[in-house]
Amino acid sequence: MTDEQWRAPWSVRPTTLDLFEASEGAAVPVPAPSFEAKAAIWRDQRAGLISFAEAQRRSAAVGAEPAKSADGQQGRRGVARPPAARPRHERPSPNQSRQYAQPMATTAARDDRLTPNAKAFLQVLKARCGKGRETNITKGTAGNIMSRSVRTIRRYLVDLVRFGYVELEILRNNQGMHLGLTVKLTELVTPFFEEARGLARWLAETPSAEFMPFKGVVCPVKKGVTLLSSRNQTQIISPFAALKSNGTDRYAVREELMRMRKANMVPRS
Structure with a gap:
């Protein structure tokens, strides 16, 4: 050496x-x-x-004084510092998207145990599920959608699972490698009419006077007979009247033949 x-x-x-x-x-x-x-x-x-x-x-x-930052605090090498907080009004606007959420219950929106961002993330999951209840997603993709870190997305998922709004399952391929998460929404997120028991309970609680969907259709005189709607049905007209109006009935045809016969009998010079 x-x-x-x-x-x-x-x-x-x-x-x-x-x-x-x-x-x-x-x-x-x-x-x-x-x-x-x-x-x-x-x-x-x-x-x-x-x-x-x-x-x-x-x-x-060795023996050198630590450098001081702009705010007067002594900085040490290797110590991670949190980034400076950006004002909310200066943050970029979200990307344009045609994604929309299907009808969902307001239970999570009224749950004080969840943070506002966790409620917004639940709405995004509902939009990704579409008309179903399951969707596949990774924490990195969710972080890009919500403009949050992977660790923050993990806290959102932990809260949603803890309070019974979603169920998680690891998505694996044939070799057993982890590809992401399978998120399944529970009954607390879906509206009441999508569940048979919830719909039956609502019909049982609704008074019979308020729930009469065929009130203006059923004939009051004859039971089991429905009335015709004036908007969808035309007025019944006699077929003879229609033929007379158009000049195609049998009387009009007979008169036309007689007229032609008389015209043929006139002598011609």
Whole structure:
């Protein structure tokens, strides 16, 4: 191993005064803490644990003051910072889409246990299901639709499953690899008339005076006979009257034949 690979450059090497600092009441000088930290770094580089460039960076950072950010806080390398919050009115508008949701119950909209974004995500799932109750989706696709992270979508799904609005199942292929999630909506999301029991309960609770769908159609005199609608049925006209109006009845034909006969009997000069 050459000197270039394990020795520090001259600009990084500490001076003699920095290597040792005299302790009070001690005749033998004690190595400074910065010297011990730098020596440990270069020992790791010599053992092959870190690269030469990484050893230079760590050695230069020993004893240096941490840089201050614009807001006055001291920043540390390797510490993740949350992005600055963007004002809501400056966020981009959603993409144009022809997707729409089928009729759904308002139970989730009135559930105070759910966050507003979780309720909006449930409406998007209802729109993806169409006229059915199941849809296949991934958390990444849902994050792109809702402009949220995958972890946030996971929290939405956890809340919806916990309170009984959706049921999840892992979607796998023939080899057993995970392809996404199969989301199934429960009865709390669908409207009451799509369920036989809910529709029967509503009909039982509705008074008979209010539920009379054939009131204006059934004949009050004859039972079981329906009345004709004036909008869909034409007025019954006598066939003889129609023939007379058009000039095609038998009397009109007879008169026409007599007229032709008289015209033939007139002598011609």
